[in-house]
Structure formats: C-alpha cells, structure tokens
Amino acid sequence: MEVKLIAHTPEPDIIAAVAAMLTHSKSTFEELKNEGKEKLKNVLRAVIEMGHTSVVEHAYFTFEISGVSRALTHQLVRHRIASYSQQSQRYVKQEMKYVTPPSVRKKYGEKYEKMMEEIWNFYNEMKDELPIEDARYILPNATCSSLIVSMNARSLLNFFELRCCLHAQWEIRMLAWKMLKLVRKVAPTIFAKAGPPCKTRHECPMGKKSCRWYPK
Numbered sequence: 001m002e003v004k005l006i007a008h009t010p011e012p013d014i015i016a017a018v019a020a021m022l023t024h025s026k027s028t029f030e031e032l033k034n035e036g037k038e039k040l041k042n043v044l045r046a047v048i049e050m051g052h053t054s055v056v057e058h059a060y061f062t063f064e065i066s067g068v069s070r071a072l073t074h075q076l077v078r079h080r081i082a083s084y085s086q087q088s089q090r091y092v093k094q095e096m097k098y099v100t101p102p103s104v105r106k107k108y109g110e111k112y113e114k115m116m117e118e119i120w121n122f123y124n125e126m127k128d129e130l131p132i133e134d135a136r137y138i139l140p141n142a143t144c145s146s147l148i149v150s151m152n153a154r155s156l157l158n159f160f161e162l163r164c165c166l167h168a169q170w171e172i173r174m175l176a177w178k179m180l181k182l183v184r185k186v187a188p189t190i191f192a193k194a195g196p197p198c199k200t201r202h203e204c205p206m207g208k209k210s211c212r213w214y215p216k
C-alpha cells in the first residue's frame with residue numbers, strides 16, 4: 001500500500017482558526033491572520049472541542065493511494081463527503097496485482113497464489129476476445145487499485161473516527177492511520193485529537209465488546 005498527500009490547503013490550521021474567529025469579529029481575514037499563531041491555534045482547539053467543526057471544512061487534502069484492494073476501495077467510497085477518481089477496470093487492462101491478507105498468507109499462501117494465477121490466466125484469455133469491461137467480472141476483491149481522493153478536514157475527522165478503530169477492517173484501518181499520520185504533519189491542531197473514540201474521548205460507541213484498545 002502506498003499513500004501520498006499530494007496537495008492540501010496552505011496553512012490548514014490557520015485558515016480554520018481564522019474562519020472560527022471571523023464569526024465573532026469585525027476584523028478582516030488579513031487582520032485576524034496576524035493575531036499570532038498561538039492565539040489562533042488555541043481558538044481552533046476550543047472550537048473543535050465544542051464540536052463546531054464546520055470551520056475545518058475550509059481545509060482540503062488530496063491523497064494518491066495505490067496498491068490497495070478493491071475490497072478496501074469499496075469501503076472507502078462509502079464515505080460520501082469526498083471526491084474520488086479511481087482507475088477504471090473498463091479501460092485499463094489489469095495486471096496480476098493483488099493484496100494477500102496476512103491471515104491468508106499464513107494459512108493458505110500457496111493455494112491462494114495458485115488460484116490468483118488461474119484467475120489471471122483466464123482474464124488474459126478473455127480480454128483478448130471480449131471487451132475488458134466483461135473480462136473483469138472474473139477478477140477478485142483482492143485486485144489492486146489506485147485512486148485519488150480529496151476530503152475536507154471535517155470529513156477526514158469522521159473517516160478517522162470510524163476507520164482508525166479496531167472494529168474497522170484491517171486494510172482500510174491501515175490506510176486510515178497512514179492518512180492520519182500525513183495530515184497531522186501539515187495540520188497538527190485540526191488533527192490533534194483525531195482517531196478512534198477510545199483514544200480521543202475514552203469511550204466506545206460499540207461498547208466494551210472484545211476490543212483490546214478499550215481503556216481499562
């Protein structure tokens with residue numbers, strides 16, 4: 001899996017902080033921006049704490065994601081408050097690239113690889129005779145995909161809450177933590193308390209059910 005933060009709003013913490021301050025001020029953007037970084041960040045922290053997270057919608061982040069399975073991307077695109085451009089299996093011939101879950105590798109590694117080879121042999125045979133949009137029906141959930149995703153910070157906070165959680169599936173959880181690490185570098189205040197609710201709020205909406213992260 002490869003994840004890159006390829007673009008983002010400049011100074012995301014500052015933009016969001018100024019947006020928050022502007023709601024209670026007669027000053028202009030430029031005037032508020034010069035209030036001093038510490039003050040701006042304190043305001044932003046307080047506003048996020050209060051749950052007024054609409055101000056972080058002004059900050060956008062764009063990721064390039066590759067080497068992930070279609071099983072993952074199917075879950076990812078359920079997050080509607082985002083923009084996606086995904087490699088098409090209708091127009092791009094699919095090379096034999098697939099994800100192997102660690103549990104499968106451990107128990108069925110060889111059998112799984114053999115099956116993948118069989119599937120791709122059949123795919124390659126069909127794609128020479130048929131439209132590739134039809135040949136692709138034989139491809140598995142494990143098939144690798146790549147996409148560009150843009151999300152605003154509010155949507156990312158929701159995404160991290162749901163997908164950094166131990167209840168999320170392992171592959172999308174891995175992606176979520178990688179994305180969180182990247183955005184924290186450029187927007188440390190917005191994402192200071194991002195992540196699963198057990199780590200951020202010491203509570204679990206799922207209850208204490210079988211989760212080793214739940215605070216003891």
Ligand SMILES: Cc1cc2nc3c(=O)[nH]c(=O)nc-3n(C[C@H](O)[C@H](O)[C@H](O)COP(=O)(O)OP(=O)(O)OC[C@H]3O[C@@H](n4cnc5c(N)ncnc54)[C@H](O)[C@@H]3O)c2cc1C
Binds near residue numbers: 080155
């Ligand atoms: C552990 C886990 C297990 C899951 N299992 C399943 C499953 O078995 N089956 C399944 O189908 N899905 C499943 N999902 C997907 C889940 O139901 C959501 O579709 C997905 O997580 C996207 O979340 P979201 O709607 O909050 O995000 P977004 O679509 O990005 O929406 C963000 C927020 O915007 C608001 N919003 C967006 N659209 C609307 C709308 N139309 N009306 C009102 N408010 C809106 C909501 O407040 C929402 O939280 C699972 C998710 C997780 C994390």
